[in-house]
Amino acid sequence: MDTTSPASPPEFEPSGGSVTFVGSGPGDLGLLTMSGSRALSGADLVITDEGADDESVSQYAPAHAEIRVAGGDDEVKAILSAVAQGRKVVRLHSGDYFTDADAGGVLPEVLEAAGLRVNVVPGINRWSAALSFGAVSAASSFAALDATVEVPAIEDWPAAETLIMRVTGAAAHRLAEQAMLRYGPEGHCLSLTGIGSTGQVSELLTWGEVEDSDADECFYIVGPGIEESRRQRYAWFEGKPLFDWRVVTPSTKDPLDPLVEELAHYGATTETVATMSIEPPRTEQAMERAVRGLVDGRYLWVVFTSPHAVAAIAERLEEYGLDSRALSGISLAAVGRGTVEALARMGIKADLVPVVENTTGALAREFPAYDDLIDPLDRVLVPSADVAVEPLLVGLSKLGWEVEEVTAYRTVRAAPPPPETREDIKTGNFDAVVFTSATAVRNMIGIAGKPHAATVVAAIGPATASACEMHGLRVDVTADAPTFESVAEALARFADRRRQDQVDAGLPVTKPSQRKRRRRRKSVEPTA
Numbered sequence: 001m002d003t004t005s006p007a008s009p010p011e012f013e014p015s016g017g018s019v020t021f022v023g024s025g026p027g028d029l030g031l032l033t034m035s036g037s038r039a040l041s042g043a044d045l046v047i048t049d050e051g052a053d054d055e056s057v058s059q060y061a062p063a064h065a066e067i068r069v070a071g072g073d074d075e076v077k078a079i080l081s082a083v084a085q086g087r088k089v090v091r092l093h094s095g096d097y098f099t100d101a102d103a104g105g106v107l108p109e110v111l112e113a114a115g116l117r118v119n120v121v122p123g124i125n126r127w128s129a130a131l132s133f134g135a136v137s138a139a140s141s142f143a144a145l146d147a148t149v150e151v152p153a154i155e156d157w158p159a160a161e162t163l164i165m166r167v168t169g170a171a172a173h174r175l176a177e178q179a180m181l182r183y184g185p186e187g188h189c190l191s192l193t194g195i196g197s198t199g200q201v202s203e204l205l206t207w208g209e210v211e212d213s214d215a216d217e218c219f220y221i222v223g224p225g226i227e228e229s230r231r232q233r234y235a236w237f238e239g240k241p242l243f244d245w246r247v248v249t250p251s252t253k254d255p256l257d258p259l260v261e262e263l264a265h266y267g268a269t270t271e272t273v274a275t276m277s278i279e280p281p282r283t284e285q286a287m288e289r290a291v292r293g294l295v296d297g298r299y300l301w302v303v304f305t306s307p308h309a310v311a312a313i314a315e316r317l318e319e320y321g322l323d324s325r326a327l328s329g330i331s332l333a334a335v336g337r338g339t340v341e342a343l344a345r346m347g348i349k350a351d352l353v354p355v356v357e358n359t360t361g362a363l364a365r366e367f368p369a370y371d372d373l374i375d376p377l378d379r380v381l382v383p384s385a386d387v388a389v390e391p392l393l394v395g396l397s398k399l400g401w402e403v404e405e406v407t408a409y410r411t412v413r414a415a416p417p418p419p420e421t422r423e424d425i426k427t428g429n430f431d432a433v434v435f436t437s438a439t440a441v442r443n444m445i446g447i448a449g450k451p452h453a454a455t456v457v458a459a460i461g462p463a464t465a466s467a468c469e470m471h472g473l474r475v476d477v478t479a480d481a482p483t484f485e486s487v488a489e490a491l492a493r494f495a496d497r498r499r500q501d502q503v504d505a506g507l508p509v510t511k512p513s514q515r516k517r518r519r520r521r522k523s524v525e526p527t528a
Contacts, residue, residue, distance in 0.1 A: 017083035019116065021107055023096040023123015027133075027196025029056045030264070036121045044087035047075065049094055057092065059257060076106050080113060096125035126195070127164050130219045133195045134202060135233035137225040138162045147175055148217070154181045162223030169193075169215035176210035183207055183222060190226040192219040198244050198269045202233060240267030241492035241499075245431040245511055248421075248451075250444035252276040252437055253306055253385065253411050254338045259434065262488035266495075271430075273421060275443030277414045278308050281407040290381055290406045291316040295326055300377035301401075303333045303392065304350075305360055307342035309383045312408035314346060324348050335363050335392075357482065364395020383408035416447040428452030431512045434487055436460045438467035445471055454512050456494065460487045 020039040025031025032040070040046065040060040046067045048057055054067050061067065068078070070091070082089045093100075097107055097120055111118055127144045130136075143160035145152075147167040151174045157163070167175045179189070185208035193215045194200045204226065237243075245268045249256050253276050260270045281287060291313065293299055304310050317326050324346045334340045334350035336358055343350055354362040370378050380396055382389065382405045389405075396403045416422060424430055426449050433451045435441050441464065450473065451457065458477035459465035465475045477494045479487035502509050 016086040017088060017117070018119065019079050019083055019089040019091065019110060020119040020121060021091045021093070021097050021110075022121045023125075024092060024094050025124040025196055026094050026126050026129045027194065027200070029053070029060070029094075031124050031196065032060070033121060033123070036123070039090050039119070039121055040092070042088055043090040045078075045082045045089045047079070047089065047091045049092070052092070052094070061090075070105065076109050079106070079110055080116070083116060093123065096123040098122075099125035099127070126166065126219075129195055130164050130166075130192060130221060131162075133200060133233070133237060134190055134192050134219070134221055134226075135229045135236065136162070136190065136221055136223065137228075138223065142223065147171065151175050151178060154178045157182070160223075162221065162225060165220040165222075167218050167220070169213035169218050171212070172210055172218055172220075173212045175220065176207045179207045179210075179220070179222075187222070188226060190221040190229055192221070193217070195219060198264075198267050200238065200244075202230075202238065204230060237267075241495040242432075243267035245269070245495065246271070246429070246513065247432045247434060247491075248273055248425060248430045249434045249436070250275045250440040250448075252439050252443065253278060253308055254336060255307070256436065256484075258337065259436065259484040259488065262484050263434070263491070266488060266492040268432075271421070273417045273425075273444060273448060274414045275440055275447060277412050279410045279412055280312075281410055286406045287312065287316055287383075287408060290383065290404070291320065293381065293404075294330065295320070295322070297329070298377075299330060299379045299381045299404075300375060301331045301333060301380040302327070303335075303363070303380060303382045303396075304339050304343065305335045305382065305384045305389055305392070307336075307338045308385070309408045310339060310342040310346070313383055333363060333367065335360050359482075360389045361391035361395070364392050364399075367396060367399060367401075370400030378402050379404060381406065385409055385411045413443055414447060422448045425449060425451055425455075428454040428515070429513055430455055432456040432458060432491060434458045434460070434491065435464050435468060436484070436487070438464050440464075441467040441471060441473075454515055456491070456512050458487055458491045458494075460484075 022032070022036040022039050024036060037060055041062060043061050043065050046057055046061050046065055047070045048054070048067065050069050050071055057067055079089050079091065091106070093105070110116065131138055141160045142162035142164065143158035145157055145163060145165045147165060151167065151171055165175060179187070186206050189205055189207060189210070191203045191205050191210065192200065210220070242263065247263055247268045247270045249259055249270055249272045251272050251274050256272050260272065263270050294302070317323060327348065331351045332343065332348065333352040334343055335354060340350055340353055352367065354366050356362055378401055380401045380403050382392065382403060384405060385407070393403050393405060430451065433455055435458065437460070450471070453474070456476045457468055457473050459468055459475050460479050461482040462478065465478045468475045477487070477490045479490045499509055
């Protein structure tokens with residue numbers, strides 16, 4: 001029994017703060033465990049690895065959370081300082097803190113701080129990820145060899161039926177030279193780069209074919225399971241319809257996070273381009289009167305047509321020192337999934353949501369008529385953008401309601417995206433563009449130009465498809481229903497058919513962005 005007393009830890013002033021070390025999964029933050037996701041959702045400060053995608057992290061962290069990059073001598077001080085202030089800190093790493101050698105980082109130092117509340121959420125380690133994303137069934141024993149710092153001599157390699165080797169691309173040939181001493185130049189290995197990402201590349205090679213590359217990280221697996229891995233890997237991961245497709249989604253006033261998730265389900269990497277910006281109304285008096293009317297019981301119904309309308313009302317209530325309880329006794333209608341979710345974040349469930357079609361026009365058709373024998377009031381408040389929602393207003397008026405529309409926010413065209421994004425849109429470096437409204441079509445062309453003719457164009461419905469055609473775009477995909485799920489599924493079906501057509505024609509399977517570039521014809525000088 002070890003009775004040795006540990007060294008005295010540094011003094012630390014206990015507080016209500018805490019630090020959680022969260023492991024995720026290599027290549028995909030979506031591999032977070034539920035515990036890791038919960039930790040991120042309550043964080044005040046998130047410290048990430050260098051090169052982490054801040055946009056993806058922000059999807060899991062609350063809006064107020066600060067996101068900063070790890071590294072340097074001040075990382076431990078930053079953690080301790082934040083915890084001393086009562087903040088909840090999450091140190092996020094794309095791996096597991098105890099099975100990935102380079103993941104520990106500042107963990108041991110932080111663990112030594114007396115009185116500090118520390119938690120560790122396990123993540124998917126790179127070795128098991130390599131097996132899973134390589135679709136390799138490990139034999140009775142497997143071992144890991146990390147050769148990223150130095151390639152050891154063959155006599156120092158572990159002996160196991162299945163061996164997973166990790167190395168930098170620049171040292172791949174050096175690793176192969178050692179491997180050939182054991183397996184011979186014709187011995188096979190499974191090469192993997194970009195594991196867990198939509199850019200994953202896998203090849204079954206002989207050790208004699210392994211060459212250096214510019215990849216930061218390469219995995220090589222040897223063992224009896226690699227021969228059968230190709231079919232299994234293609235079936236579950238690399239064979240996704242939109243695998244490695246780069247898709248651009250122009251957004252208007254509503255967030256497109258659910259669409260991005262649907263496209264990722266089919267293997268796509270998505271870049272959202274904001275085409276519209278949200279600004280407060282030019283004058284505040286109308287909104288102030290509306291909020292006072294809510295508090296005074298002036299309205300029987302409030303109809304929310306977007307998440308921004310929900311946010312605008314919530315902000316005004318907060319300015320008056322009120323919260324969602326001020327809406328007690330008022331019936332609420334909501335259009336759009338994002339609007340319903342925005343209300344849910346306030347702890348409110350909408351009383352009426354369109355069932356057949358989630359649009360303002362559909363809501364007017366499903367809205368109850370005013371009955372002066374039952375309804376104590378006939379007023380309906382519609383906080384919306386500075387663009388009128390005529391079908392809704394006309395429909396409610398015909399049902400006998402007195403409708404008061406108030407400008408809760410203004411929508412203006414967004415600034416153009418970065419030059420690189422505009423260039424990629426125009427030159428066809430995106431494989432597909434998904435339009436979710438006619439406004440998105442007009443605005444994107446206005447700020448970024450038309451997509452290249454080789455880019456697949458998908459529209460969420462007939463009206464959006466008509467807007468594409470009016471602007472000279474060929475529409476390849478139109479969703480069966482005006483939902484994010486339907487348009488993503490329709491694009492995936494199109495990609496499947498396109499791939500099958502290439503196979504049937506004996507052509508190599510390529511993405512829309514992979515096309516032969518036209519060579520410019522050299523001008524010929526006239527001969528004398």
